[in-house]
Amino acid sequence: MNDHEPRNSAHRSRRFILGALPAVALAAAACSSMDSKESPPSAEEVRQEAGPPPRPATPDEAIDVLMKGNARFASGKPEIRDTADIEVLWTEISNGQQPFAMVLGCADSRLAPELIFDQFVGDVFVVREAGNIAESPTNLGSLEFGQAVLKAKALVVLGHSGCGAVKAAFEKATPGGNIQAVVDAIKPGIAGATDVDDAIVRNVKAVVDHVRKASTLLAGAEEAGDFKIVGAVYDIPTAEVRMI
Numbered sequence: 001m002n003d004h005e006p007r008n009s010a011h012r013s014r015r016f017i018l019g020a021l022p023a024v025a026l027a028a029a030a031c032s033s034m035d036s037k038e039s040p041p042s043a044e045e046v047r048q049e050a051g052p053p054p055r056p057a058t059p060d061e062a063i064d065v066l067m068k069g070n071a072r073f074a075s076g077k078p079e080i081r082d083t084a085d086i087e088v089l090w091t092e093i094s095n096g097q098q099p100f101a102m103v104l105g106c107a108d109s110r111l112a113p114e115l116i117f118d119q120f121v122g123d124v125f126v127v128r129e130a131g132n133i134a135e136s137p138t139n140l141g142s143l144e145f146g147q148a149v150l151k152a153k154a155l156v157v158l159g160h161s162g163c164g165a166v167k168a169a170f171e172k173a174t175p176g177g178n179i180q181a182v183v184d185a186i187k188p189g190i191a192g193a194t195d196v197d198d199a200i201v202r203n204v205k206a207v208v209d210h211v212r213k214a215s216t217l218l219a220g221a222e223e224a225g226d227f228k229i230v231g232a233v234y235d236i237p238t239a240e241v242r243m244i
């Protein structure tokens with residue numbers, strides 16, 4: 001079984017339950033479970049026996065967890081969490097965040113990363129801007145915070161089918177206002193594109209390159225093997241994410 005298979009609600013719950021209990025209480029719980037062989041375990045006891053979820057330890061594992069989540073979402077079978085699971089998850093995120101991955105995605109309303117990767121709040125650190133670009137120091141700074149402080153293991157630069165921002169850049173549109181700044185930022189990276197789909201892929205690759213060049217912090221973490229930057233495209237009709 002893959003290391004990530006146990007990443008279900010039952011396994012996740014135990015981590016949070018154990019994290020919330022002092023050692024003395026855990027010892028008491030262990031004794032009490034040994035003394036109660038006659039009675040069937042409660043749902044809560046079953047959860048506690050399930051074992052802690054393996055938090056992705058490497059960049060590849062983090063990406064694997066995201067892709068497995070996308071497969072669940074695309075097949076219409078997202079993870080089901082009951083009320084008790086959600087309560088303990090809420091307790092955990094109230095105490096802080098430990099996102100295992102980051103997504104730099106387009107602002108498009110159909111691209112909510114937590115949904116399309118089937119993750120819970122607190123799992124993914126997200127920066128979004130039309131065209132999934134990171135031109136500004138503030139966007140790059142947010143990504144650096146996610147890696148350096150929150151210890152996210154991977155960054156997925158996520159483009160998507162039918163991206164209006166990339167389409168505008170491909171067609172050399174002149175929308176004016178501040179929208180123009182978005183279009184102009186995308187244009188250099190898609191030079192030579194044959195159609196909008198090609199431009200979407202080129203834009204993702206250009207943004208991956210840009211992040212590496214513009215952030216010595218993220219590039220250094222990647223070189224050290226602690227972090228990975230990858231590109232992907234989300235196909236809206238099928239809900240599937242394709243790595244590029």
Ligand SMILES: [Zn+2]
Pocket residue numbers: 106107108130131132160162163164165166
């Ligand atoms: Zn878009």
